[in-house]
Amino acid sequence: MATIRKLRGRWQAQVRRRGMKPRCKSFDSKLEAEKWARDLEAQVDRFGAAPDTKILESTTLDQLLERYQREVSPNKRGSVQEIQRIEVLRRHELAYRTMIGLSQQDIASFRDERLQSVASSTVVRELAILSHVIEVSIRDWGLPLAKNVVKMVRRPVIQNERSRRLTGDEEQRLLDGCDGGKIPYFRTLLIVAIETGMRRGELLGLRWSDVSHNRRVIRLAMTKNGTSREVPLSQRAFDALADWKSRADVDQSTIFPMTAGALEQAWYRLLKRAGVTGLRFHDLRHEGVSRLFERGLNMIEVSSISGHRELRMLKRYTHLSVDDLVARLG
Template identity: 40%
Template sequence: MATIVKTESGTWKAVIRKRGFPTTIKTFRLKRDADDWARRTEDEMVRGMFVQRAPSERLTFEKAIQRYLAEVTSTKRPMTQTGEHKRAAPLVAYFGKYSLAAISAELVAQYRDKRLSGEDRKDASGKPVPRAPNTVRLELALLGHLFTVAVKEWGLGLTYNPVLNIRRPAPGPGRTRRLDKGEEVRLLAAVDGHSNPMLRWIVRIAVETGMRSSEIVTLRHSQVDLVKRVVRLVETKNTMPRTVPLTVEATNLFAQALANPIRPVGTDLIFFGEPGRDKVRRPYNFNKVWLDIKRSAGCSDFRFHDLRHEAVSRLVEAGLSDQEVAAISGHKSMQMLKRYTHLRAEDLVAKLDKLKA
C-alpha cells in the first residue's frame, strides 16, 4: 500500500514501496490527487506496465537538448554539428521550459504549423515569415531523434516519441535553376577574371564533375589521380566514399590546380586559404567572392549548389544511364537523382523531332 503524508508546506506526498520496484515518490497539492496517482501507479506495477516517469518529468527540454548536443551531435561531422546547433535554437525557444514528459504530439503539431505559417516570427512590418517545409522537416527530425535517444538510451521513462505521431511537411519540389547560354558565358568570364585562379578552377570543376563545393575545397593531392583520371572522395555528404571520373577538361583543370606555383610548402590542400589565428591553413573560403561574382554576372539567384544540378543534368543529356550518373554524383536513390536532374524542354523537343525523322 502507498503511504500518503502531509508535508510541512501543506502539500501531500505519496510514497510507494513495493518489492521489485524502485521507491516511487510524488507530491501533490490535493490529497485526492495523491490517492488517485498512488492507486493508478500500484495498478500499473501489478499488471507489469509501470514506467518510472519521474526523470522525464523533471528534465526540461532545454536541458535535454543541451545533453543531446554534447553527447550525440558532438560525434557527427563538423558541418552536421553546425546545422544541428542552428536547428536547436528555435526548438529551445518553443519547447525549452516544458518537461520532456509534457511534450505531446499535439504540441509538436502546433510547433510545425506555427513555423510553416510564420506565426512565431514577424518581419519589421509585422508580416509573418514562413519557414521552408524542408527547414521544418529537419527541425522535427532533430526533435524526433532526441526523443528516440531519450527513450532507448537515457532511460527517462518516456512511453513514446511524440514526433512519430504527426505529419511531416512534404518535401519541396527542389530547385530547377539552370544556366542559360548567356549566363554561363558571363559567369565563367567573371570567375576567369578573378585575381585568385583557385576560384576559376573550383567553379569549372563543379560544372564538369557535379561535385559539391565541400568535396572540392577539401581535396588533397593524394585524392587526385591524373593518370587514371579519377578523384577519390573519402568523406561525402551521405557518408559513402565514391570515385569520380574526370573529363578531359576536368583533368586539365586539376593539372593546373596541382601545379599552382603559389602553394605554400607543406600544404597538401589543393585549394587552400590563409592561415587562421591558430596558424592552421584550412580550405579556401570563396563564399563572399562568389556572391560578388554572380551578382556582377547578372545571376544573383544562382547558387553554387546549382552547378551540381547543372552538371548532373548535362550527364543525363549526354546519354548516360541513371545508374552511371548516380555512380558519378553519389546519389543513393533514383528519387533523389531525379530531383537534381532537370532536362531542358527545348532539348527534348529536338530529340522528339529526331524520332519522327
C-alpha cells in the same frame, strides 16, 4: 483493467498489476482519469513495471537537448550544423517543458509557429532532431516515456525543388567574370563543379592527393552519405586542374583553400560582375548531373558519379534540356 470511480467529487483512476505497487491518481474529469490509466498500463506493458514518473516531472526537454548535443551530435558528420540547430531549439520556449507535460499539441504548435519564420525544410530538420532526441532518451537513457510525441505530428511538405540551369552564354560570362576577381583558382573551381556535379563541401575538401592524374579520377574518401566514391574527370576538368596545379602552392592543405562562407561571398560578387541573376552555387550540381544524362549515361552510372544513394533524389537534380531530347528522338 484499471478501475475508474467517482470519489468526493473527483474521478479516481486505479491501476493494479501483478508485480507492481498499485497506483492511483485523481482527476477533474473521467476522460482524464481514463487517459492516465491507459498510458500507465501501456508503460507497464512496455517496461515490465510502472515507471517512476517523477523523473518525467523534473526532466525538461532542454536537459535532453543539452545531453544529446554533448554526447550524440559530436559523433555525426554534420555535427557543426546540428549543434547550431540544437542551440536554436534550446532557446525556444518549448525547451522549458517537462517531459511529462510535452504533448502532441505542443509539437504541432511549435511546427506551425516556426513555419511562419523559416522554410519548411528547416522545420523538418528541427522536428527530426527532436524526434531522435526523444528516441535516444527512451532507448538508450531509459527515460520512461510511453511514446514519441514528435512522430505523431505531421511533417511539413518541402517544396524547394529547383530547375535552374545555365542558359545562353551564362557559363562563359561566369568564367570571364572570374578573371576580374581576386581568387586565382575560382575559374577552375567552377569548371570542376560543372563537369563533375560534386557537392560544395566535397570541392572545398579536395586535396591534390585525392586526384589520380594517371587514371584521371578524383577519389573522395568520405562523402555526405558516409561512403567513399570515385569521380571521373572529363578532359576539360582535368586540364583545368592541371593548369591550376602548375601555378598553385602544392604544399597547401586543399586544392581550393577557402571556407564555405568565403565561397558564398565570392559567388555573389561573381554573379554581380557577370550580370547573372537567380543562380545559386548549388545549381551547378544540378547542371553537372543533367549534363551527365545528356551525354548518354544511365541512372546507375550517374548515381555512381554524383553520389546519390536514392534514385528518387537523383531525379530531383536532373533537368534535361527539352531541345536535346527532341534532337535525340529525331
